[in-house]
Amino acid sequence: MHVSFVISVSFPLSSEHAIAYKSPFSTTDVSDKKSGFETFSHESVVANAAELNNLWSSFSTAEEYVYDFLFENVPKKFLDQAGIAVEYRKQVALSSEFSSEMEEELKKLYGFEAASDSFAELCKDTGALGVTSVKTIKQFIELMTASSLLHGSTLSMTRLNICPAIVSLVNYKNPKYTSGDMSYISVLLGTIAGALEGYAVYSSKLPLKGTPFNVINVLKKYEGLSEKLKVDFYNEITKDQTYFKKFGWIQTDHAPEGIDGKQYTISTYI
Numbered sequence: 001m002h003v004s005f006v007i008s009v010s011f012p013l014s015s016e017h018a019i020a021y022k023s024p025f026s027t028t029d030v031s032d033k034k035s036g037f038e039t040f041s042h043e044s045v046v047a048n049a050a051e052l053n054n055l056w057s058s059f060s061t062a063e064e065y066v067y068d069f070l071f072e073n074v075p076k077k078f079l080d081q082a083g084i085a086v087e088y089r090k091q092v093a094l095s096s097e098f099s100s101e102m103e104e105e106l107k108k109l110y111g112f113e114a115a116s117d118s119f120a121e122l123c124k125d126t127g128a129l130g131v132t133s134v135k136t137i138k139q140f141i142e143l144m145t146a147s148s149l150l151h152g153s154t155l156s157m158t159r160l161n162i163c164p165a166i167v168s169l170v171n172y173k174n175p176k177y178t179s180g181d182m183s184y185i186s187v188l189l190g191t192i193a194g195a196l197e198g199y200a201v202y203s204s205k206l207p208l209k210g211t212p213f214n215v216i217n218v219l220k221k222y223e224g225l226s227e228k229l230k231v232d233f234y235n236e237i238t239k240d241q242t243y244f245k246k247f248g249w250i251q252t253d254h255a256p257e258g259i260d261g262k263q264y265t266i267s268t269y270i
């Protein structure tokens with residue numbers, strides 16, 4: 001289950017920087033002067049991912065996750081004034097009522113209380129660096145919605161990282177591509193290749209047989225609200241086609257599913 005930021009196993013650095021750079025992720029970092037990459041042990045990456053999972057579970061609401069973690073040092077009024085992550089935050093704003101309504105419908109199902117207790121116990125049993133602070137299904141749904149929306153909003157960032165101007169900085173002292181450069185590009189491309197219809201936040205199209213109609217109806221309601229935000233935004237950014245042709249490939253992260261091959265992917269690379 002993916003509930004935290006994507007943790008890269010290698011950071012692009014120049015050869016010069018790779019010698020001096022010390023990662024907070026590991027005490028056993030290995031610098032590859034030839035490729036310009038610094039790599040980290042599997043154990044260090046897993047340990048830091050666990051810490052992020054634990055931190056993630058400590059937030060009670062999506063609002064806390066966004067404003068006390070993602071933008072911890074930036075007051076909301078400044079985010080609004082500067083127009084930072086506006087569409088993302090609009091989508092996240094739906095998550096509170098979405099998770100509440102979903103939990104209310106789930107409560108109508110036989111065995112919900114027992115399932116809820118078991119779920120809380122399962123989270124508790126993940127240990128000191130697990131998701132021990134998740135207490136309710138509502139909290140889990142709300143936090144997963146916010147973090148999944150974040151995951152699905154990074155496709156253009158990945159594309160940006162494989163543009164010539166950025167790739168050229170990976171090992172800028174070497175005018176030729178190295179095996180490290182090619183691995184960097186290949187790994188990134190693998191994270192944005194392909195899409196599966198319905199595997200997106202608020203989607204009611206998940207192929208889950210036997211899902212109760214009342215649960216599907218909640219999904220359909222918020223799928224519609226989310227889609228309206230996407231359509232309104234897409235209509236706005238396509239008014240100026242000259243501007244859109246230059247920057248649309250970045251902004252379409254928040255467009256309707258399928259446009260530019262994108263979607264708010266839930267949690268997995270597909």
